[in-house]
Amino acid sequence: MSLGAVQRCFINTNSLSPPHFSHMSEGLISECSLSYTHFTFPKAIPDHGLVDIFYDCPFAMCPSSRRLQEEEQQLRTSSLPAIPNPFPELCSPASSPVLSPGSLPPGDPSTGKYIVKIFSEDGMGKVVEIPADMTARDLCQLLVYKSHCVDDNSWALVEHHPLLGLERCLEDHELVVQVQASMNSDSRFLFRKNYAKYEFFRNPLTFFPEHMVAWCQETNGTIPPSQLLQNFLASSSCPEIQGYLYVKELGRKSWKKLYMFLRRSGLYCSTKGTSKEPRHLQLLADLEDSNIFTVITGKKQHSAPTEYAFCIKPNKGRAELKELRMLCAEDEQSRTCWMTAFRLFKYGIVLYQNYKIPQQRKTLLSHFSAPVRSVSENSLVAMDFSGRIGRVIDNPVEAQSAAMEEGHAWRVNPVIYLKLLCDTNKIVSVFCAVIHVAQLWFHGRITREESHRIIHQQGQVDGLFLLRVSQSNPKAFVLTLCHHQKIKHFQILPCEEDGQVFFSLDDGSTKFTDLIQLVEFYQLNRGVLPCKLRHPCTIVAL
Numbered sequence: 001m002s003l004g005a006v007q008r009c010f011i012n013t014n015s016l017s018p019p020h021f022s023h024m025s026e027g028l029i030s031e032c033s034l035s036y037t038h039f040t041f042p043k044a045i046p047d048h049g050l051v052d053i054f055y056d057c058p059f060a061m062c063p064s065s066r067r068l069q070e071e072e073q074q075l076r077t078s079s080l081p082a083i084p085n086p087f088p089e090l091c092s093p094a095s096s097p098v099l100s101p102g103s104l105p106p107g108d109p110s111t112g113k114y115i116v117k118i119f120s121e122d123g124m125g126k127v128v129e130i131p132a133d134m135t136a137r138d139l140c141q142l143l144v145y146k147s148h149c150v151d152d153n154s155w156a157l158v159e160h161h162p163l164l165g166l167e168r169c170l171e172d173h174e175l176v177v178q179v180q181a182s183m184n185s186d187s188r189f190l191f192r193k194n195y196a197k198y199e200f201f202r203n204p205l206t207f208f209p210e211h212m213v214a215w216c217q218e219t220n221g222t223i224p225p226s227q228l229l230q231n232f233l234a235s236s237s238c239p240e241i242q243g244y245l246y247v248k249e250l251g252r253k254s255w256k257k258l259y260m261f262l263r264r265s266g267l268y269c270s271t272k273g274t275s276k277e278p279r280h281l282q283l284l285a286d287l288e289d290s291n292i293f294t295v296i297t298g299k300k301q302h303s304a305p306t307e308y309a310f311c312i313k314p315n316k317g318r319a320e321l322k323e324l325r326m327l328c329a330e331d332e333q334s335r336t337c338w339m340t341a342f343r344l345f346k347y348g349i350v351l352y353q354n355y356k357i358p359q360q361r362k363t364l365l366s367h368f369s370a371p372v373r374s375v376s377e378n379s380l381v382a383m384d385f386s387g388r389i390g391r392v393i394d395n396p397v398e399a400q401s402a403a404m405e406e407g408h409a410w411r412v413n414p415v416i417y418l419k420l421l422c423d424t425n426k427i428v429s430v431f432c433a434v435i436h437v438a439q440l441w442f443h444g445r446i447t448r449e450e451s452h453r454i455i456h457q458q459g460q461v462d463g464l465f466l467l468r469v470s471q472s473n474p475k476a477f478v479l480t481l482c483h484h485q486k487i488k489h490f491q492i493l494p495c496e497e498d499g500q501v502f503f504s505l506d507d508g509s510t511k512f513t514d515l516i517q518l519v520e521f522y523q524l525n526r527g528v529l530p531c532k533l534r535h536p537c538t539i540v541a542l
Contacts, residue, residue, distance in 0.1 A: 112131050112132050112133075113129050113130070113131060113132075114129070114130055114131070114132060114177045114180075115127060115128070115129055116128050116129075116130055116139070116176055116177070116180060116189065117188065117189070118139075118143060118157075118189045118190075118191050118542060119160075119188050119189065119190050119191070119542075120190070120191055120192075120539070120540060120541055120542040121190070121192055121539040121540075122539065122541055124541060124542055125188075125542065126143075126146075126542040128142070128143075130142075130176060130177070132175070132177050133175065134175070134176055134177070135172060135173055135174060135175060135176070136156075136157045136170040136171065136172055136173075136174050136175075136176055136179075137172035137173070137354070137357075139157060139176050140155045140156065140157055140191070143155070143191050143542065146542075147540050147541075147542055149538075149540050153358035154193050154194060154195050154197070154459075154535070155191065155192070155193060155194075156169040156170070156191075156192060156193070156194035156197055157169070157170045157176070157189055157190070157191060158170070158189065158190040158191075158192055158194075159179060159183065159187065159189065159293075160187060160188050160189070160190050161183075161184065161186070161187045161293075162186060162187075162188075163184070163186050164321060164324070165295055165296050165297030165298070165300075165301045165302070166293040166294070166295060166296070166311060166313065166324075167190070167293060167294055167296060168291060168292065168293045168294060169194050169197060171343070171347060171350075171351070171354065172354040172357075173347075173350055173353075173354055176189075182315060182316065191540070191542060192457060192458065192539070193458045193459070193535075193537070193538050194457075194458060194459050195458055195459035195461045195464060195535045196336075196458075196459030196460060196461050197459070198351075198354070198355040199459065199461050200340050200344075201229065201352065201355050203225075204225045204228050204229050205225055205228070206484075207336055207337060207340050208228060208241075208337055208340070208341070209333065209334075209337060211243075212241055212242060212243050212334070212337050213228070213239065213240070213241060213242075214239070214240035214241070214242050214261075215231055215237075215239050215240065229352075232341070232344045232345075233344070233348055233349050233351075233352055235264075235348060235349075238263070238264070239263075239341075240261055240262065240263050241261070241262040241337060241338060241341040242259070242260065242261050242262075242274075243259070243260060243334060243338075244257055244258070244259055244260070244330070245257070245258060245260045245327050245328065245329060245338070246304070246305050246306070246327065246328035246329075247260075247269065247284070247325075247326070247327055247328075248302065248304075248325075248326035248327075248328075250322060250325075251322055253303050255303070255304070255305050255328065258270065259273065259274045260284075260327075261276065261281065262338060262341050262342065262345065263345070264287070264345045265287075266283050266284070266285055266286045266287055267283070267284045267285040267287070267312065267325075267342075268281040268282060268283055268284065269281070269282050269284055270282075284312075284325055285312040285325045287342065287345055287346045288346070289314060289315050289316075290312045290313060290314050290315060290325075291312070291313055291315060292310060292311070292312055292313075292339050292342045292343070293310060293311050293312075293313055294309075294310055294339070295309035295310055295311055295326070298328065302326055304326070304328045305328055306328050306329065306330060306331075308328060308329040308330070308331060308332055308334070308335040309326065309327065309328040309329075309335075310327055310328075310329070310335055310338065310339055311324045311325055311326045311327060312324070312325040312327070312342075313325075332460065332485045332486075333485055336460075336485065382398075382399035382402055382403070384402070435514050435515075435516060436467070436514060436515035436516055439467075439515075439516065439519075439536075440536050440538045440539075441465065441466050441467055441519065441536035441537060441538070442466075442467050442468070442515070443466050443467070443468045443537070443539070444468065444469060445468070445469045445471075446468050446469075447471065448471070448478075448480075448489065451466060451468055451478075451480040451487075451489075452480075452487055454466060454537050454539070455480065455482050455487050455537065458535075458537050458538075459535075460482050460485050460487075461482065461534075461535060462482065462483055462484065462531050462534065463481070463482070463483075463531050463532055463533055463534025463535055464481070464482040464534070464535045464537060465479060465480060465481045465482070465533045465534075465535070465536060465537065466479075466480050466536065466537040467479055467480075467492075467515060467519070468480065470491060470492075473491070473493075475494055476491055476492060476493050476494065477491075477492040477503070477515065478490065478491055478492065479491075479492060479505065479529075481529060481530070481531070481533070483530040483531050484530075488530065490505055490528075490529065491505075492504070492505050492515070492518065493507075495508050495511065497511070500513070503515060503518055505518065505522070505527070505528060505529075506527065506528045510527065519533060
């Protein structure tokens with residue numbers, strides 16, 4: 001704000017809209033109880049888009065009041081019909097005001113609107129009203145728009161089953177309403193990053209080792225990446241993934257190591273060594289009516305022999321634990337190969353089309369020369385507060401001059417200038433010590449195990465990284481980096497020179513004034529790291 005006579009500023013008009021409590025659109029009320037002993041009221045529900053649900057505390061009526069209501073009910077004449085509950089499907093089945101995923105209203109099929117609740121990594125959720133034909137990609141685009149995230153086409157909708165310890169990323173073309181219909185009441189949707197969703201199209205040889213692809217072994221030579229992908233996508237070809245897997249016997253806790261074959265027709269195991277003869281093959285799972293999930297609690301919940309467990313779950317709703325086909329690989333690369341091949345065999349060319357759509361949209365937008373203004377920029381207006389009341393500056397020339405005047409008044413004001421010059425070294429040191437806190441790649445005081453979990457969830461692609469505070473040295477930081485599906489940790493130590501603190505990753509050979517400079521340097525230069533920093537681990541709050 002200028003210190004002169006003319007006072008102008010830019011304000012966000014989105015924050016000026018009054019609460020439209022009386023203009024609630026139909027179908028957005030998530031819970032309504034009409035019982036005498038428990039009342040819940042929605043507050044400030046917007047007309048469309050994301051819906052925040054708040055609840056008033058229930059109150060209990062005294063016994064005398066309840067007795068009077070019962071007597072009044074008995075005295076009601078039979079000629080007057082009882083007033084029916086207009087929202088029976090929206091009434092809470094329990095007295096608790098907590099909204100669980102299972103108690104969400106399914107929506108009105110006549111209007112084509114359905115209620116879906118999405119959770120972020122911090123456990124907070126948003127209720128969304130969506131049409132029946134909305135895909136997972138469209139819902140991610142809506143959440144990116146509402147959360148003001150960077151749209152880099154790496155966001156995914158995750159189907160999470162906490163009781164079973166399973167989760168999977170929905171394909172972009174899948175209908176969210178159909179997936180929700182097959183989920184249990186304890187299951188939920190998560191909104192998170194997944195950089196590995198289409199990484200196999202960019203680096204297929206990393207995802208499909210030659211010793212696991214039967215077609216590669218038959219040719220006795222190195223397969224070009226494009227030919228390898230065409231073989232998987234073409235419906236006329238018959239590729240095959242083979243190798244040993246641990247299989248959990250149905251209804252038992254024991255695991256058995258068998259030689260497996262994954263084809264378009266399903267997953268088979270050999271009853272006689274590594275034999276491929278049809279009489280020695282036994283069908284374990286069908287790809288058409290199943291989905292593949294990552295097991296996040298393999299050793300603890302399912303007694304898996306390794307940490308690289310996955311399972312094939314039938315599409316029919318409310319699948320029980322005994323109906324799951326639990327599998328376990330020897331390492332992360334083998335598990336990734338089996339799961340990626342499952343997706344390619346099931347969806348085929350549809351996955352490639354999902355991969356190309358964002359690139360085509362990006363190419364189309366690049367032809368426009370005019371810069372595209374963001375939503376926050378479009379909602380800013382110039383205001384003049386020099387008089388008794390504020391006024392909106394409609395003239396763009398006047399608005400631009402007001403902005404220039406504000407900047408000029410800030411630079412030439414001697415009081416502000418002297419305050420900034422006072423104790424400069426102290427201000428700079430404090431600023432550099434905390435400037436990284438607001439960065440998306442900084443995760444604060446998390447453990448090594450927590451950093452591993454975040455890296456695993458967001459794809460384990462080369463260059464996926466995050467920064468955290470060191471547990472062994474409170475003054476130091478740790479760079480957690482993924483390379484070749486392995487997670488490595490590099491300590492960032494502070495070093496002082498001429499009274500100023502620097503940060504270094506290579507024992508002082510390369511020094512940086514703050515962590516932002518360090519990250520930007522290694523995003524352009526590999527240096528002592530195995531690869532450049534490419535993808536920051538990001539956790540967004542809905």
